[in-house]
Amino acid sequence: MAGANLTAIVTGASSGIGRALAVALARQGRPVGAVARRADLLAELAAEVRAAGGTIETAVADVADRAGLAAAIHGLEQKLGPTDLLIANAGMGGETGAVEMNVPQVEAIMRVNFLGxxxxIEAVLPGMIERRAGHVVGISSVAAYKGLPGAAAYCASKAAVNxxxxxxxxxxxxxxxxVTAVCPGFVRTPMVAKNPPMPFLMEPEAAAARILGALPGKPKxxxxxxxMKWLIRLARWAPDRFVARKVKMKL
Ligand SMILES: NC(=O)c1ccc[n+]([C@@H]2O[C@H](COP(=O)([O-])OP(=O)(O)OC[C@H]3O[C@@H](n4cnc5c(N)ncnc54)[C@H](OP(=O)(O)O)[C@@H]3O)[C@@H](O)[C@H]2O)c1
Known part of the structure; x- marks a missing residue:
C-alpha cells in the first residue's frame, strides 16, 4: 500500500476530521503520531488504533505554543521515525463579529489556525528537505474563499493558510x-455542532477517506x-445583501 511504514503526523487528532484521519492512516499501515491538547481523547484514540493492530504514538501539545509543538513532534519522530506526511489539521472556530469585534478571539483563531x-511545518520541514522527501498538508476550508458574516477571522485564517x-x-x-492545501466543505464535527443545517454535510470518516484518496496525487x-466548491465560488460573486440573508455561521 502506498506510504505504508512511512510516518504520518496529524495535529488535532483527538476529535473530528483529525481523529478520522489518524484512524484511517493507521489502517493503511502507517505509523501515526497524533497531537492534540486533550490527553484523555488521545489515549482513547491510541487504544482503538492499537486494538485494530495499528501503530500510534501520541503527544499532548498546544499548536499555538511553537516550542512545545516542536518538542512534541520531535518526540514522536524519535519513536516512529522521520515524518513523511504532516497533516496540520488542528483548528478552532469562534464567532468574530463586526459590531462586537472580540479581538482576543481573532488573535486566538489566527494563532491556532494559521500559526499552528x-x-x-517548521518542526518537520528541515528533515524533509534534507531527505528530499515528504508531503506537507494543511487542512484549510472552503471558507478560505469568502469572508462570511460572523466568521471573518475564521475565514481570514484559512485564506492565510492557503x-x-x-x-x-x-x-x-x-x-x-x-505541499497540499485541503479545503473541505461542512463536516459533522463538534466544531460546527451549533451551526444551522449545513449544505452537503459529510461525516468525518467520509471526509478523511476523500482526503486520503486525493493525497497520493499530491494536488496543490x-x-x-x-x-460545495462551486457553491462557494458562486458566493464570491453573490451580492452582500444575499450573503447576509442566507449565511448564518455559528462556529
Ligand atoms: N467541520 C467542518 O465543517 C470543517 C470544514 C472545513 C475545515 N475544517 C477544519 O478541519 C480541521 C479540524 O476541525 P474539526 O471540524 O475536526 O473540529 P473538531 O472536531 O473540533 O477538532 C478540532 C481538533 O483540533 C484540535 N485543536 C484545537 N485547538 C488546538 C490547539 N490550540 N492545539 C492543539 N490542538 C488543537 C482539537 O484537539 P484538542 O481540543 O484536544 O486540543 C481537535 O482535535 C480544522 O482546521 C477546521 O477548521 C472543518
Whole structure:
C-alpha cells in the first residue's frame, strides 16, 4: 500500500476530521503520531488504533505554543521515525463579529489556525528537505474563499493558510517536498455542532477517506465536495445583501 511504514503526523487528532484521519492512516499501515491538547481523547484514540493492530504514538501539545509543538513532534519522530506526511489539521472556530469585534478571539483563531500550521511545518520541514522527501498538508476550508458574516477571522485564517502553503509549495517544488492545501466543505464535527443545517454535510470518516484518496496525487489544492466548491465560488460573486440573508455561521 502506498506510504505504508512511512510516518504520518496529524495535529488535532483527538476529535473530528483529525481523529478520522489518524484512524484511517493507521489502517493503511502507517505509523501515526497524533497531537492534540486533550490527553484523555488521545489515549482513547491510541487504544482503538492499537486494538485494530495499528501503530500510534501520541503527544499532548498546544499548536499555538511553537516550542512545545516542536518538542512534541520531535518526540514522536524519535519513536516512529522521520515524518513523511504532516497533516496540520488542528483548528478552532469562534464567532468574530463586526459590531462586537472580540479581538482576543481573532488573535486566538489566527494563532491556532494559521500559526499552528506554520509551527507544525517548521518542526518537520528541515528533515524533509534534507531527505528530499515528504508531503506537507494543511487542512484549510472552503471558507478560505469568502469572508462570511460572523466568521471573518475564521475565514481570514484559512485564506492565510492557503496563501502561505502556496508560497511554500512553489519554493519547495525543486526540493522534493510536496505541499497540499485541503479545503473541505461542512463536516459533522463538534466544531460546527451549533451551526444551522449545513449544505452537503459529510461525516468525518467520509471526509478523511476523500482526503486520503486525493493525497497520493499530491494536488496543490484539494477542495471537496465538488458541489460545495462551486457553491462557494458562486458566493464570491453573490451580492452582500444575499450573503447576509442566507449565511448564518455559528462556529
Ligand atoms: N467541520 C467542518 O465543517 C470543517 C470544514 C472545513 C475545515 N475544517 C477544519 O478541519 C480541521 C479540524 O476541525 P474539526 O471540524 O475536526 O473540529 P473538531 O472536531 O473540533 O477538532 C478540532 C481538533 O483540533 C484540535 N485543536 C484545537 N485547538 C488546538 C490547539 N490550540 N492545539 C492543539 N490542538 C488543537 C482539537 O484537539 P484538542 O481540543 O484536544 O486540543 C481537535 O482535535 C480544522 O482546521 C477546521 O477548521 C472543518
Amino acid at each position: 500550521v506554520v509551527y507544525a 496563501v502561505y502553503l502556496e508560497g511554500l509549495r512553489i519554493e519547495l517544488r525543486k526540493l522534493g517536498v510536496a 489544492v484539494f477542495e471537496f465536495p465538488r458541489r
